[in-house]
Amino acid sequence: MRFAPFSKALAAVLALAGFAFGQVSAGVAHLQPPATVHARAHATATAVFQISVDAGYHIQSNHPKLDYLIPTRLTIEPAGGVHATRVAWPKAQNHTFSFSPGQPLAVFEGRFAVPVTLATGAAGMQVLHGSFRYQACNDQLCRPPVTQPFTLVVAVR
Amino acid sequence: MPTAMSPKNSAWNWILIGVVLIGGLIYLAISRRDAVAAMPQPSGGVGNAILEAGNVIGRTAPNWTLTDVNGHPVSLAQFAGRPVVMDFWATWCGPCQVELPWWKQLQAQYRAQGLQIIGVSEDNSLADVKSYLLKHPLNYEIVWDNQQLEHTYGIPYGLPTTLFINRQGKITERVMGLEGKPELDRAIRAIL
Numbered sequence: 001m002r003f004a005p006f007s008k009a010l011a012a013v014l015a016l017a018g019f020a021f022g023q024v025s026a027g028v029a030h031l032q033p034p035a036t037v038h039a040r041a042h043a044t045a046t047a048v049f050q051i052s053v054d055a056g057y058h059i060q061s062n063h064p065k066l067d068y069l070i071p072t073r074l075t076i077e078p079a080g081g082v083h084a085t086r087v088a089w090p091k092a093q094n095h096t097f098s099f100s101p102g103q104p105l106a107v108f109e110g111r112f113a114v115p116v117t118l119a120t121g122a123a124g125m126q127v128l129h130g131s132f133r134y135q136a137c138n139d140q141l142c143r144p145p146v147t148q149p150f151t152l153v154v155a156v157r
Numbered sequence: 158m159p160t161a162m163s164p165k166n167s168a169w170n171w172i173l174i175g176v177v178l179i180g181g182l183i184y185l186a187i188s189r190r191d192a193v194a195a196m197p198q199p200s201g202g203v204g205n206a207i208l209e210a211g212n213v214i215g216r217t218a219p220n221w222t223l224t225d226v227n228g229h230p231v232s233l234a235q236f237a238g239r240p241v242v243m244d245f246w247a248t249w250c251g252p253c254q255v256e257l258p259w260w261k262q263l264q265a266q267y268r269a270q271g272l273q274i275i276g277v278s279e280d281n282s283l284a285d286v287k288s289y290l291l292k293h294p295l296n297y298e299i300v301w302d303n304q305q306l307e308h309t310y311g312i313p314y315g316l317p318t319t320l321f322i323n324r325q326g327k328i329t330e331r332v333m334g335l336e337g338k339p340e341l342d343r344a345i346r347a348i349l
Binding site: 066068069070097098099100105135137139140141142143144145 | 247248249250251252253254255279281289304314315316317318333334335
């Protein structure tokens with residue numbers, strides 16, 4: 001099946017706009033929430049968030065090894081009977097930095113996915129609000145903690 | 158099989174594409190405007206001015222009054238005539254932790270020559286600072302800033318960032334990021 005030129009252009013524009021508007025991008029770590037999550041009523045679904053950290057930087061893992069470090073958090077507020085039941089962080093990377101000789105730190109670097117399990121309620125289109133909190137460093141300095149809000153659309157049928 | 162389309166429908170679709178594109182451009186323009194507005198702005202004045210990021214050397218350090226961890230007011234002005242080191246740090250900053258013992262040693266070493274080191278904490282919570290200092294006591298002034306002074310002094314990149322201020326109140330050097338102790342010692346000796 002062939003599509004008219006305007007359809008191709010429209011699809012490209014909407015895809016680009018969706019990426020640009022959906023991406024949470026302040027600082028050196030960038031969160032891409034999933035497009036609309038489709039789920040059945042009174043069941044579970046998975047929303048996969050994509051996170052990328054700029055080259056040369058790391059963010060603390062969800063369980064830093066030192067108590068003074070700020071853990072990375074993904075928080076989703078319940079709405080319309082939909083709530084997050086589990087955030088499946090990847091295994092942290094243990095790296096030693098010039099400021100932590102002999103003390104590997106548990107960090108996230110590069111690109112990685114974070115699947116979040118959602119429990120749904122009654123049918124309906126739900127818009128959930130959440131936040132992505134992280135604190136980034138490179139080998140020489142640290143940036144202040146960042147809390148970035150995002151929205152997640154869940155279509156429950 | 159291609160779908161036939163009337164000229165009228167085609168025109169409306171192209172209008173829709175145009176609206177989406179223009180909306181995106183407006184969004185990007187607003188985002189950029191906000192980012193620029195959030196940057197430290199240059200100032201021609203001194204004393205209470207906001208310093209321009211990247212242009213602080215040779216400028217008079219703006220005065221400030223903050224509170225120490227016990228809630229007592231501390232001002233830069235009360236150290237007038239003395240060499241001062243302002244170390245912007247935070248308890249969550251790993252590279253800053255490396256420097257803290259060095260600052261302790263350097264404060265003890267140069268105290269007789271009037272040196273005053275001031276640790277400017279950028280933690281979100283004063284309680285975090287107090288808790289940290291109970292475990293890791295320091296021998297120099299610690300004030301809590303909560304990221305206000307960071308803007309005034311044009312600290313653009315992160316922590317640690319250290320300013321060296323001579324007896325005339327001029328900023329002689331800014332060190333951004335973790336450096337070695339010899340480098341910090343050299344910068345201190347230059348302001349004694």
